[in-house]
Amino acid sequence: MSRCGLLPQGPLRCEGKRPPAPSYREVLARCPWQLPARSEGRQAGQDVRNSGSALYSCSAPASPWSTVVGRPDRRLQPVQAAGSAAAQASGSLLEDIKDQAQRSIEALLTEVQSGSRQRGAAVHGGNTIAEMRPRLERAIDQLQSGLIERDTEVRLLLLAAMAGEHILYIGPPGTAKSELGRRLAALYEGSFFERLLTRFSVPEELFGPLSMRALEEDQYVRQIEGYLPDATVAFIDEVFKANSAILNTLLTILNERLFDNGSVRSRVPLLCLVGASNELPESEELDALYDRFLIRRQVGQVSDAGLTQLLGSSAVQQAAISSFSASARDSGSIAFQQQDFANIREQAVKTVSVPTEVVNVLTDLRAYLQDKLEPPVYVSDRRLVKSVALLQVAAYTSGRSSISLHDCLLLQHVLWQRPEEADKIGEFLMSQLAADDGLQQANYIFSGLFQRACQKLSDKRVQHDLAEELGGLKSALMERLEGIAGSLSDERKIVDGNLWLGQDEAEAVASQLAPKLERSRGDIEAMLFEVVTLEVALEKQLNVHYLAELMGSRWANYIRHASPEQIRTLALGKGLPGSFPVPVSTPSGKMLTLMMDSNNTVSQLKDAIRSSEGFLYSHQKLVAGDEELENGVRLSTIDLSQPIEIELV
Numbered sequence: 001m002s003r004c005g006l007l008p009q010g011p012l013r014c015e016g017k018r019p020p021a022p023s024y025r026e027v028l029a030r031c032p033w034q035l036p037a038r039s040e041g042r043q044a045g046q047d048v049r050n051s052g053s054a055l056y057s058c059s060a061p062a063s064p065w066s067t068v069v070g071r072p073d074r075r076l077q078p079v080q081a082a083g084s085a086a087a088q089a090s091g092s093l094l095e096d097i098k099d100q101a102q103r104s105i106e107a108l109l110t111e112v113q114s115g116s117r118q119r120g121a122a123v124h125g126g127n128t129i130a131e132m133r134p135r136l137e138r139a140i141d142q143l144q145s146g147l148i149e150r151d152t153e154v155r156l157l158l159l160a161a162m163a164g165e166h167i168l169y170i171g172p173p174g175t176a177k178s179e180l181g182r183r184l185a186a187l188y189e190g191s192f193f194e195r196l197l198t199r200f201s202v203p204e205e206l207f208g209p210l211s212m213r214a215l216e217e218d219q220y221v222r223q224i225e226g227y228l229p230d231a232t233v234a235f236i237d238e239v240f241k242a243n244s245a246i247l248n249t250l251l252t253i254l255n256e257r258l259f260d261n262g263s264v265r266s267r268v269p270l271l272c273l274v275g276a277s278n279e280l281p282e283s284e285e286l287d288a289l290y291d292r293f294l295i296r297r298q299v300g301q302v303s304d305a306g307l308t309q310l311l312g313s314s315a316v317q318q319a320a321i322s323s324f325s326a327s328a329r330d331s332g333s334i335a336f337q338q339q340d341f342a343n344i345r346e347q348a349v350k351t352v353s354v355p356t357e358v359v360n361v362l363t364d365l366r367a368y369l370q371d372k373l374e375p376p377v378y379v380s381d382r383r384l385v386k387s388v389a390l391l392q393v394a395a396y397t398s399g400r401s402s403i404s405l406h407d408c409l410l411l412q413h414v415l416w417q418r419p420e421e422a423d424k425i426g427e428f429l430m431s432q433l434a435a436d437d438g439l440q441q442a443n444y445i446f447s448g449l450f451q452r453a454c455q456k457l458s459d460k461r462v463q464h465d466l467a468e469e470l471g472g473l474k475s476a477l478m479e480r481l482e483g484i485a486g487s488l489s490d491e492r493k494i495v496d497g498n499l500w501l502g503q504d505e506a507e508a509v510a511s512q513l514a515p516k517l518e519r520s521r522g523d524i525e526a527m528l529f530e531v532v533t534l535e536v537a538l539e540k541q542l543n544v545h546y547l548a549e550l551m552g553s554r555w556a557n558y559i560r561h562a563s564p565e566q567i568r569t570l571a572l573g574k575g576l577p578g579s580f581p582v583p584v585s586t587p588s589g590k591m592l593t594l595m596m597d598s599n600n601t602v603s604q605l606k607d608a609i610r611s612s613e614g615f616l617y618s619h620q621k622l623v624a625g626d627e628e629l630e631n632g633v634r635l636s637t638i639d640l641s642q643p644i645e646i647e648l649v
Helices: 024-030 038-047 085-114 129-143 151-163 177-187 203-207 212-216 244-256 284-291 304-312 314-330 338-351 356-372 381-397 407-413 421-435 439-455 460-489 503-539 544-550 552-561 564-568 602-617
Strands: 167-170 192-196 233-237 258-261 264-267 272-277 295-298 579-585 591-597 620-624 644-648
Touching: 085 460, 085 503, 085 544, 129 151, 129 177, 129 381, 151 167, 151 177, 151 272, 151 295, 151 338, 151 381, 151 503, 177 192, 177 233, 177 272, 203 244, 244 258, 244 284, 295 407, 338 381, 356 381, 356 407, 356 421, 381 407, 407 421, 421 503, 439 460, 439 503, 439 544, 439 552, 460 503, 503 544, 544 552, 552 591, 579 602, 591 602, 602 620
Parallel strands: 167 272, 167 295, 192 233, 233 272, 579 644
Antiparallel strands: 258 264, 579 591, 620 644
């Protein structure tokens, strides 16, 4: 049993049925060196730092996170020193390491709490996006001025315009679909076109009448001024009433932004077309038109709670609606120009990266929609590519240089074919967010670094490489802690400050993710402490046995999964203190690795073998090389560079 209680008391098998490794929190519960309680304060820890017949570790003020995480800190309690002078010296060294690691972790957590490390904003043209964001926020406020429960619809409308895409509102009459389309035009410096389609609508209603003078000259040319080919923002109500005479030309305008006027193909200035419909398309010939609307949103009636607000202040609402257009036009700091949106799209594509984790989520989501949902939801390649571009704009305008998983929540307004599928997409994306916090990958990385430290701790070059990699891992964990700390201080920061999620959506996501963030923070702090401890151990060039005492669960896990060759490289020889692995080869060729103490004897090793293997080796003798080992021989005097062999009697 090691001094700090990190290693198991009984023998430990590496093959066959293995006992589970203790968690870090279980190790902390069993380990005598623990953090101080908040109520006891700093001075209490200073008072117990007296060396003598007892070993003490560093005491420190309460963790700044303990009040949020809800787990009290605990002081390092004294442990009675025992054993030889060498053991006492070993304990003193271990305490120094823990003391230094504790001071380092406190400094790191203080840095996280103060938020001293700042991140730069993305660049938009000659200005930072931080200067553009207030305009976007004011635009959102004005777009929803006088409207009730239309926050998400307004944000999606502005996002569609910034991304150069089209948006479709589906819902019953009287739900402000037309009003939303008109409001976008009021914020944008350009021409506006509006039309209500019926089954009997003709192309001239959308694209302009034929020029009589041009017909006299045998030219088929339309007068497009004031019609859809001349508009920058357009609103078409009952868009799925379009007939075949209108569809082909409309599809070309929506997708390619081109219009064939006679023999001349010209580019149209259309920024965004807002479509509205009371129903979904019913015929297959409308599928292509339906696919042109990247963002889709079902607009429902105002809820009972919202209805009270709507009816109780109808005069105020009507005044706000009627005055919206004039106020938006008068506000030069809010009104946008076409070049503003073009610059944002260009910079977003250039500067915003698409992480592998986001690509994996998109791939998994399409597989989920097409293979697991009934009926399957087809997602075209074009829609996926456009979705990524939309997420880049969303991330850029939120001040980030890469797409986050929180941005992917917008896909619930992009990839559905029927409104009821939006909730299923949202549930899938939330499951992805709840399952991933980057800690698993960090844990794999640290386990690999710990393994390398155990195998080649004396190699100076390996020590240098390990120190650099530990520094990188520590920076990554610090950055993650900063993000969690900022998120827990502000609900919208939980979704990475995403500007395009409605307030209700952001609150729902925050309520689901906040408990997970608190758990993640505690786990990351624990891993950060391990990283710092290993850094200190490398700095002091400690023997591998000290790593076993400092990080018992890591050591136990390493021993369980190590091969015989890896165990032999540990070069555990004579007279070294503490517990160490003893490789044992069975007659069947099976390899056992048993954790024993240097003071244990061969007889005790036999008992450990019987305990782990049962009656099979109840009559046995142990052989090292060509010599049989006597029962009273201490294991510390045996050369363990080769496995001990079991011979049946």
